[in-house]
Amino acid sequence: MRFISVFAVPFMIGGIIVFGLIKRVKVYDCFLEGAKDGLCSAINILPPLVGLMVAISMLRASGIIELISRILAPLLKVLFLPAEVLPLAILRPVSGSGSMAIITDIFKNCGPDSFAGRVASVMAGSTETTFYTLAVYFGAVNIKNTRHTLKSALLGDLTGIIMSIVVCRLLF
Amino acid sequence: MINYIWAGMIVLSLLSGLFSGNIETITKGAIDGCTEGVSLCVSLLGIMCFWTGISKIAEKSGLIEGFARLIRPITKILFPRLKEGSEALSAIVMNMVANFFGMGNAATPLGIKAMKELDKINGRKDASNEMCTFAVINTASIQLIPSTIISLRQTFGSEDPGAIIVPIWIASVVAVTVAVISTKIFEKRKRL
Incomplete structure (x- = not known):
């Protein structure tokens, strides 16, 4: 490898x-x-990056992320999901530049070679901004009933999230 | 949706700042965030130029088309109803290859073209099986070199920035396989 x-x-x-x-x-x-x-x-990508870095930076300064992580800590422990990576797992399907901003935050605070840093890297690399992609593609042909597309796409994202934890635990 | 998320994040931090009295740290956080956003963009600028430049060579030299022929057997399984050599299938194949080489700029227009071609042969108001499968593949990420993440890791002093390449391959192949199999299962259900 x-x-x-x-x-x-x-x-x-x-x-x-x-x-x-x-x-x-x-x-x-x-x-x-x-x-x-x-x-x-x-x-x-500069404007969205600035906008989202501001929001994330404020959220971090407010201490809310720590609070939520502490509340969810027992659940995260069972899933082996590092608390820092939780916001990434939630935001990944919604916003590409938003996830990039979170990854930067994780790299800065935990280091890119920490477990959290690796899981974040793999998670971001193995999933896509699902909602954006679907909006662009089905918007282009003006189709509103996308049938099972969203279900399957989110199932794929969930698999990617779980797999990034599993693979990092096995390989590192 | 991103509008609500963004506004929610800011309002939530301001509210909690008002309650806990550390509104000053939050203001400082906002200003730091601006600087960080710019420096992040600048640190990615070089690598993005580099890879789009390299992939342009791959496109012009016909390498992309070569790979497109190579993955025909896979697309035959994914889209059994599409005819060989049809406009739709060739746009789909080119889109998949462009994604594989991390050429987001080229992949999206090709993807839209593929959707339009699929729409022509659909003849219904809702999405066809092919559209669903194709869109789902595009919401998963299969990339040969995840260059943005590698360069970001490098920027933050990783000892082995490329160490995540193989884990990303494994995770994304499993994810896209699960997603595609699920479309094949869901599409058997009767349409309304």
């Missing part, structure tokens, strides 16, 4: 660039063109 985690990124970068060269793509020009898109999307 350590091997994969060390080599996945460099292998992918190298592979794509070499393949591009073989296919006679102007790799650098192409890279710049794509990077510009990245710049735009990074700037687009």
